Amino acid sequence: MRINGERLKKTITDMAQIGATPNGGVTRLALSDEDKDARDLLKRWMIETGLEIRIDDFGNLYGRRPGTDPEAGAILIGSHLDSVPAGGRFDGVVGVLASLEVLRTFKDLGIQTKRPVEMVNFTGEEGARFSPPMLGSGGITQMFSSSFIYDRVDADGVRFEDELIRIGYRGESPHRAKNVQHFVELHIEQGPILDTERVPIGAVEGIVGVSWLEVTVRGVRGHAGSTPMAMRRDALIAASVMVSAIAEVATQADKDLLLTVGKFVPRSSAPNVIPDEVTFSVDIRHYDSLIRKRGVQAVKDLLMSIGREKGVDVSVVDLWNMEPTVFSKSLVELICEVSSFLGYPVRKIRGGIGHDAKYMNEICPSAMIFIPCVEGKSHCEDELASWEDIEKGTNVLLHVVYRLAQQ
Amino acid sequence: MRINGERLKKTITDMAQIGATPNGGVTRLALSDEDKDARDLLKRWMIETGLEIRIDDFGNLYGRRPGTDPEAGAILIGSHLDSVPAGGRFDGVVGVLASLEVLRTFKDLGIQTKRPVEMVNFTGEEGARFSPPMLGSGGITQMFSSSFIYDRVDADGVRFEDELIRIGYRGESPHRAKNVQHFVELHIEQGPILDTERVPIGAVEGIVGVSWLEVTVRGVRGHAGSTPMAMRRDALIAASVMVSAIAEVATQADKDLLLTVGKFVPRSSAPNVIPDEVTFSVDIRHYDSLIRKRGVQAVKDLLMSIGREKGVDVSVVDLWNMEPTVFSKSLVELICEVSSFLGYPVRKIRGGIGHDAKYMNEICPSAMIFIPCVEGKSHCEDELASWEDIEKGTNVLLHVVYRLAQQ
Structure with a gap:
């Protein structure tokens, strides 16, 4: 047949x-x-x-x-x-x-x-x-x-x-x-x-189950020419370190854990302006609810820890969860x-x-x-x-x- | 007076x-x-x-x-x-x-x-x-x-x-x-x-003298739910690693070297889409021309090396130089x-x-x-x-x- x-x-x-x-x-x-x-x-x-x-x-x-x-x-x-x-x-x-x-x-x-x-x-x-x-x-x-x-x-x-x-x-x-x-x-x-x-x-x-986070990173705006590196609180650098670290979490945790930053929006965008605010999404997926939820918590902890280290404010909103x-x-x-x-x-x-x-x-x-x-x-x-x-x-x-x- | x-x-x-x-x-x-x-x-x-x-x-x-x-x-x-x-x-x-x-x-x-x-x-x-x-x-x-x-x-x-x-x-x-x-x-x-x-x-x-680079990173678009981490060529992650590394170059090289990524534009921007293209600027400033030019070269080398490591295409355009x-x-x-x-x-x-x-x-x-x-x-x-x-x-x-x- x-x-x-x-x-x-x-x-x-x-x-x-x-x-x-x-x-x-x-x-x-x-x-x-x-x-x-x-x-x-x-x-x-x-x-x-x-x-x-x-x-x-x-x-x-x-x-x-x-x-x-x-x-x-x-x-x-x-x-x-x-x-x-x-x-x-x-x-x-x-x-x-x-x-x-x-x-x-x-x-x-x-x-x-x-x-x-x-x-x-x-x-x-x-x-x-x-x-x-x-x-x-x-x-x-x-x-x-x-x-x-x-x-x-x-x-x-x-x-x-x-x-x-x-x-x-x-x-x-x-x-x-x-x-x-x-x-x-x-x-x-x-x-x-x-x-x-x-x-x-x-x-x-x-x-898979899905969780979406919305992350906002706030630093201080400054001019690329007049703000010494040591005096900067650059939201884009902090957010970039976060995105890189999130990718590392994905590879180090469970191999089926999917972590994606798909939306990434710096507020200002001029070559000579130190960005003061970046908003980005984190999409976290796993077939096992517990592993996904641990992943969500690991991401949140990571964001907060990098925020403290880089001297920027970080806020995280739980946007959506699907089992x-x-x-x-x-x-x-x-x-x-x-x-x-x-x-x-x-x-x-x-x-x-x-x-x-x-x-x-x-x-x-x-x-x-x-x-x-x-x-x-x-x-x-x-x-x-x-x-x-x-x-x-x-x-x-x-x-x-x-x-x-x-x- | x-x-x-x-x-x-x-x-x-x-x-x-x-x-x-x-x-x-x-x-x-x-x-x-x-x-x-x-x-x-x-x-x-x-x-x-x-x-x-x-x-x-x-x-x-x-x-x-x-x-x-x-x-x-x-x-x-x-x-x-x-x-x-x-x-x-x-x-x-x-x-x-x-x-x-x-x-x-x-x-x-x-x-x-x-x-x-x-x-x-x-x-x-x-x-x-x-x-x-x-x-x-x-x-x-x-x-x-x-x-x-x-x-x-x-x-x-x-x-x-x-x-x-x-x-x-x-x-x-x-x-x-x-x-x-x-x-x-x-x-x-x-x-x-x-x-x-x-x-x-x-x-x-x-x-200071100024150099502006325009960097384009191209990876492969994918769905956040259906593309395993190991099969991704995520342009945003690659670009984020680059931005973090550029910030490190600034702190490790001459203390007066100013490196700024001010413009950073991912092409697609949805939480469940793996970004396939990011364009960003690099603003490089120093009072000494030679140190600035070495900084430009160090940034270019770094971008290419991270691009190879992450499996993404990188193109760098010299946009502007001012002595x-x-x-x-x-x-x-x-x-x-x-x-x-x-x-x-x-x-x-x-x-x-x-x-x-x-x-x-x-x-x-x-x-x-x-x-x-x-x-x-x-x-x-x-x-x-x-x-x-x-x-x-x-x-x-x-x-x-x-x-x-x-x-």
Whole structure:
């Protein structure tokens, strides 16, 4: 039993026309005209596949293939069609269209499963237009209230609910996914590990927890020509020592601890002015909550100690904390087993970024299948996954879903 | 023989009304309406003092008090009335109005000097509206051509010459300062040394040389959650290690070597994105050209070595070089001698910033007298010099000018 790789390739290529950018990417922001067109196309394909269509109150679009047991919980598969501005053709899309391909394959082969199998296109996963990310999956798993989601506004002040109605995708709350046995999401890795190791399949064990700190370092402004080195309280030098030391903490502590300073903003910026204030972020991730929290404390201690040593004021704000997600161990093992059965190299891997599966895991045992993306590039027009890997990943999804649907 | 401190205080206070900001500073950009008003007021005061008024082709405004010897070279004193946006009341202004006070004192006391004594208000010293700085003094010392100066435009595209004509201060090129024996400029230090050491008079030995480098560090963009630490080529970490190391070079090399990273601009700036590019400036100053040039080379070597170690690309551009200025040793000694004669503590000091005296030194032996400014603050509304120090500095100027004018 294998999916039709050529058909899947054509499906993905056709979908990539909607919101296509000149450099090979797509811009398909949530609830935009392009998002509507993408949904309309997907809906047509789902109807052609004989699926029962359903749209819930957040615009999540479902296609259901009934099972033989009307009481059995469904196997839900899918991802999202929305993109960041000038994003890639694969992020989210592969998961949605691989799900369609699985259901097309069941149809072609006349396979009747015990459990219903449903595919879903979640609304507003990227958070690029309406923030925060993962609104559709967060809505049905009650991470967010309906009114919270409906009142999200984009940069132009346009409301989520108004746009949802405008594009004709406001459905009914009873249509939300329910009685779901498992959720499985296929996605490009968005990191370099599988590509570097040349492994086509990643069985995702979970998603790291994240803490964000916002650090402000205050020194004293001065003129580069008239302030002796010994009299300076240079905020940029102090902040630079902090960033270097944070990088050292990362390499010395647990090898999976990820520490990133991504935002770094000196207040003044002229060659002959000694900077008096720098603000920077620290992003701290680990799969183990305790190690992450120890990392947060180690960073804070380090910042304070360097601040004292350099004679600058340091303030640290805890901006955000998200606990790690641990996916179903048995599903992870199933993905490994199926991959080996199909003859595809597989490795267990941990996700570092939020996905719809993260929230779905709150209401049912969930899992993710990663496939490589070239050089780990994602959220850009260069984003690329090979057709071979997409096909392999979809075959893994096919067999995983089949086995789960027969249990 | 002493100047009239109360009169000088009133003069400075009156001048500070023109372009006054709510927080006690002034905004008096070169060739603006406020600059015109300041010039008009100064011209009125100079005429009241019986000076011969002259305006040259760059708008430099002179007031001359003839000497007994019609052939003798003049003693020129002065500074500038223009300011940076939201600048201080003292930078430049003290030098111009102290010069006026010296000439008022000569008039009051009926002192007739052998040499003529001239005061000058230079045009566009700050470079805040029309760049580069020191256009008026640079013009008459032929550092810049007339056409270069006339074609300078401000941020709105307005030409220097057009504004000079508009405010009525385009004079004649034969009016430029000539047959000048010495130039002496009184100025606030704009640094913390005199204030910290509680010394009212600085005899400025010269002005440091400056080199500017522009450094670009290029790494690889990545996601904070999905890129293992060992696979990163983080431009911000590399740049931070460079900034820290540059600060170390400064403390380990010559103690007077000044190394400043003032501009530091990461390209991307989001908490969860590994930065791929950072651009920063390095400002390198020393009074000794050789030490400065060795410093430049040491910084370049360091940047390249850290770049190799961190696996990032580094490019370094030599943006600007300015050789040091050495003021007349005999004038420096005269300032020290006069200060001691007046009972004021004095120390030799080196200037770290460009001043009109720097260019004037190219055509005649020149010198500067520094007075303290509180905490070294300058180019800000907080800029403050005490009336006592201003009075002392002006008395030193008075006696220096008197002695020079009788030689």
